[in-house]
Amino acid sequence: MIFFVPATDRIKPQQAKQYSMGAEYTSPRPNILWSIEAYYKQMSNLITYRDGSNYVFNYNNDWQDLVATNGKGTAYGVELLVQRQVGRLNGWVAYTWSVNNRQFEEINNGKTFPHRYDRRHQLNVSLNWQISRLFSFNVLWIYQTGHAATLAIGRYDVEGLGAVYIFGDRNNYRMPDYHRADASISYHGKSKKRYNAYTITLGGYNVYNRANPHAVSVSLYPIYTVVMQRSLLPFLPYLQFSKKFN
Numbered sequence: 001m002i003f004f005v006p007a008t009d010r011i012k013p014q015q016a017k018q019y020s021m022g023a024e025y026t027s028p029r030p031n032i033l034w035s036i037e038a039y040y041k042q043m044s045n046l047i048t049y050r051d052g053s054n055y056v057f058n059y060n061n062d063w064q065d066l067v068a069t070n071g072k073g074t075a076y077g078v079e080l081l082v083q084r085q086v087g088r089l090n091g092w093v094a095y096t097w098s099v100n101n102r103q104f105e106e107i108n109n110g111k112t113f114p115h116r117y118d119r120r121h122q123l124n125v126s127l128n129w130q131i132s133r134l135f136s137f138n139v140l141w142i143y144q145t146g147h148a149a150t151l152a153i154g155r156y157d158v159e160g161l162g163a164v165y166i167f168g169d170r171n172n173y174r175m176p177d178y179h180r181a182d183a184s185i186s187y188h189g190k191s192k193k194r195y196n197a198y199t200i201t202l203g204g205y206n207v208y209n210r211a212n213p214h215a216v217s218v219s220l221y222p223i224y225t226v227v228m229q230r231s232l233l234p235f236l237p238y239l240q241f242s243k244k245f246n
Contacts, residue, residue, distance in 0.1 A: 005047075005063060008064065010064050010069070011047060011064060011067075011069060012045040012069070012070075013045060014043065014044070014045045014046055014047070015043070015044050015045055016041055016042065016043045016044075017041070017042045018039060018040070018041040018042075019039065019040045019041075020037060020038065020039035020040075021037070021038055022035065022036055022037030022038065022079075023035070023036055023037075024036075024081075030084065030087070031084065031085055031086045031087075032082065032083065032084050032085075033081070033082070033083040033084075033085060034081075034082055035079075035080070035081040035082075035083075036078065036079070036080050036081075037078070037079045038076075038077070038078045038079075039075075039076060039077060039079075040074075040075075040076040041073075041074065041075040041076065042072075042073075042074060043071075043072065043073035043074070043075070044070075044071075044072055044073075045069070045070060045071070046070075046071030046072065046073050046102065046104075047067045047068065047069050047071060048067060048068055048071060048102065048104065048107065049066060049067055049068070050066060050067065050068050050106070050107065051107065051167070051170075068104045068105075068106050068107050070104070070105070071102055071103065071104040071107075072102070072103045072104075073100070073101060073102045073103070073115065074099070074100075074101050075098065075099065075100040075101075075115075076098065076099055077096055077097050077098030077099060078096070078097050078098075079094070079095070079096045080094070080095045080096075081093070081094045082094075088129065088130040088131075089127075089128070089129050089130075090128050091125070091126045091127040091128050092124075092125075092126050093123075093124070093125050093126075094122075094123070094124045094125075095121075095122070095123050095124075096121070096122040096123075097120065097121060098118075098119065098120065098122070099114075099118065099120070100114065100115040100117060100118040100119075101113065101114055101115060101118065102114075102115050107170055108169055108170040111169070113148075113169060113170040113171050114148040114171050115148065115171070116147055116148055116149070116171065117147055117148075118147070118148050118171075119144050119145045119146075119147060120145045121143070121144070121145045122143070122144045122145070123141075123142075123143040123144075124140065124141070124142055124143075125140070125141045126138070126139070126140045126141075127139050127140075133188070134187055134188055134189065135185065135186065135187055135188070136185070136186045136188065137183075137184070137185050137186075138183065138184050138185075138186070138203075139181060139182070139183040139184075140181065140182045140183075141179070141180075141181045142178070142179060142180055142181075142182075143177065143178070143179040144177065144178040144179070145174070145177055145178075146174050146175030146176050146177050146178060146213065147174075147175050148171035148173070148174060148175075149171060149173050149174075149175055149215075149216060150167060150169075150170055150171055150172060150173065151167075151172065151173040151216065151218045152165040152166060152167055152218050152220060153166055153167065153168045153172070154166035154220065155220040163220075165220070173216070175213045175216060176212075176213050176229070178212045178213070179210060179212070180205070180206040180207075180208075180210050180212060181206070181207050181208055182203065182204065182205050182206070182207065183203060183204060183207050184201050184202065184203025184204070185201070185202055185203070186199050186200065186201040186202075187199065187200045187201075196243060196244060196245050197243070197244045198241065198242065198243040198244070199240075199241070199242045199243075199244075200239075200240070200241050201238075201239070201240040201241075201242075202237075202238075202239055202240075203237070203238055203240070204235055204236060204237040204238065205233065205235070205236040205238070206233060206234060206235050206236060207235060208235075209234050209235040211229075211231040211234070212231055212232075212233070213229045213230070213231060214230050214231055214232045215229075215230045216228065216229050216230070217230075
């Protein structure tokens with residue numbers, strides 16, 4: 001869960017410096033754009049929840065007492081893009097390799113740990129096919145390295161309290177990889193009155209019904225461990241109508 005909070009007398013404004021450089025080239029035949037960009041970002045005065053803190057279950061407390069401050073962060077990576085911009089069959093392929101880390105003196109024993117949204121590899125592939133003057137087809141495939149999460153590494157029982165879980169490093173676990181495909185087919189028509197254009201699209205998200213992980217929970221028992229994954233958004237069809245007025 002993400003909260004947007006203001007800077008206060010106790011919480012300094014977060015700051016960042018980013019450096020980037022890139023180059024691109026368009027080949028004449030076929031008309032293909034080639035692009036590469038590298039970036040490096042430094043962040044300071046970051047905040048995050050302290051271990052065991054959660055505003056939802058501590059809403060009576062001042063949120064400033066629940067967060068660690070003066071954090072540092074770095075993010076860097078390389079982005080590649082290949083795109084065909086013309087023709088009945090066009091599309092693009094985009095790949096990103098990136099690293100995103102955080103460091104707080106009072107968290108993780110002061111050691112650097114991966115940010116929740118540290119995803120080492122991301123790949124998007126888009127294909128657009130103009131089948132005819134009236135019909136077009138689009139498909140988008142998305143792949144991402146699973147995000148970082150913190151899972152328990154042990155437990156012990158306390159009389160009167162029950163199970164007490166032991167946690168290791170912050171974000172010590174990597175979720176399974178995320179991927180899905182979205183596809184649609186569109187009909188492009190024009191109404192006789194005023195020649196207004198309209199489009200009817202039939203499509204679906206996650207067309208092969210991938211059970212992508214949203215959250216993972218661990219239950220540790222003396223002789224076995226249960227790991228449970230929760231997933232959202234299975235295959236979801238949709239029908240869309242849009243109209244353009246001249």
